[in-house]
Amino acid sequence: MKLHPRIETEQTVEFQQAILSKAKETKLNKIDFKKRYDVVKQKAKHKNKYLADSGHVISRGNPYIIGNPEDGVALYFYTTSEWFHTSYIQKCTKYKNYIRIETLNSVYKLYPWK
Numbered sequence: 001m002k003l004h005p006r007i008e009t010e011q012t013v014e015f016q017q018a019i020l021s022k023a024k025e026t027k028l029n030k031i032d033f034k035k036r037y038d039v040v041k042q043k044a045k046h047k048n049k050y051l052a053d054s055g056h057v058i059s060r061g062n063p064y065i066i067g068n069p070e071d072g073v074a075l076y077f078y079t080t081s082e083w084f085h086t087s088y089i090q091k092c093t094k095y096k097n098y099i100r101i102e103t104l105n106s107v108y109k110l111y112p113w114k
Contacts, residue, residue, distance in 0.1 A: 002033035004064040004076050018069035026073060028065065030094040036062050037099075037110040039077055039084060044106050058108070059084035075101065 001023055003016055023029070039059045061077035061084070072088035091102040099110040 001029055001031075002064055004066045007066065015069065019065060019067060019073055022067065022069055023065050023073045026089045027092040027094075028073065028075075028089065030092055031063060031075075031099055031110065032112065033063055036060065036079075036113045037077070038113070040109045040111065042100075042107040042109055045104070060113075063110075074103070 001020055003019060007016060007019065037060070039061075041058050059077040059079075059082060061079040061082065064076045064078065065073050066076045066085060067073035067088065074086045074088050076085040077083065086101065086108065087103040087105040089101060089103050091100075093100045093102075097111070101108045101110060
C-alpha cells in the first residue's frame, strides 16, 4: 500500500502505521498501488449537483492512501493534470476485472490500465 507523499514526509511513523492499519481493515491491500486506474462512479449515495450520479470516469490516476486513524482512510488519485479523492472508505472488494470501492458517499469501480 502506498501513502500520499505528504503523509510520508510530514507525519510521524506511528501516524503512518495507524493509517496503514486502518487501510488494511477496509481491505485496501487488495489494490495494486503500482498500477494506474480508471475510477468509474457507479452510484451516488448522496446527490451532488456538480457531478453526475453514475457511469462516467471520474479520474485516471495512481492511487494513494489519505486520511487519519480516528475517522478513516480514503483514496487519492493523481496524474499530472488532475486529482480526485474519495470520501472515507467503508469496503473494498476485488473482482476478476475490477475493484469495487464503497465509500460514505458513493460506490466506485477501479479498472486497472493494461
